[in-house]
Amino acid sequence: MLRTQLARVLRDPERKPPGDGVxxxxxxxxDEERLRRFLAGLSLRTQTLRFFTGVSRPSASMVRAMIAVDGRRDVLLAVHEDVVVGHAMSFAGSGSDVEIxxxxxxxxxxRGIGSRLARRLLRRAGASGARTLGMDVLCENRTVLSMVRRAWPEATMKATSGTVEVTVAMDP
Incomplete structure (x- = not known):
């Protein structure tokens, strides 16, 4: 069901060509150095939408934390020709089973890369028993908020200090 919902949301004739070869x-x-270069290459806007601040010089500890996988965290990369073009992580949430x-x-x-990352991450989280999904989104990130609203109309969205806390039940 989740895959169907996301597929419906992401059918957009104005989308760029698919991320073939990713x-x-x-x-x-x-992957530490690849991820550091990826993060440093993001525009200030993209950095801010993801981290809520600029990270033009990501610290070594931040990069290590973003690739560390353990019983509470999962990390996926989108890679094209040995270059990181996307990063996704999930972790045990406080108000939900998993946050992404x-x-x-x-x-x-x-190009659908973010959708592919999200679907794979959510499948892996669901297989590990997660039943509720959470995410924090900047209020100005209309693209993601619109996608969430279309994919999960039943999602709870709570605005707090410039961010929106999203919580939704995952389909089994």
Whole structure:
């Protein structure tokens, strides 16, 4: 059901060509430098929409945290020709079973890569028993908020201090 909902939302004739040749795979510890370059290459707007601030010089500890996988976290990368073009992570949530966050390189946005990352991440979370999904979205991120509203009309959205806390029940 989740896949059907996202597929319906993402059918848009104005979308850019698909992200052909992009592999979605789990992050590895040797991805640290690739991820650092990816983060540093994001526009200030994209950085702000994902991290709520600019991160033009991501710290080593931040990069390590973004590729660390353990029993509470999962991390996927979208990679094209050995270059990271997208990052998605899930982690055990406080108000939901799993919270997700993702970002796609500016030049790769609108090609379905974020959707592919989200679907794969949510499938993996569901297989691990997650039944509720949460995410924090900046109020100005109309693209993501519109997608959430179309994909999950039943989602609870609570605006707090410039962000929207989204909570939705995942389909089994």
């Amino acid at each position: 592999e979605i795979r789990p992050a590895r510890m040797n 966050a993702l970002v796609v390189a500016d030049e790769w946005q609108g």
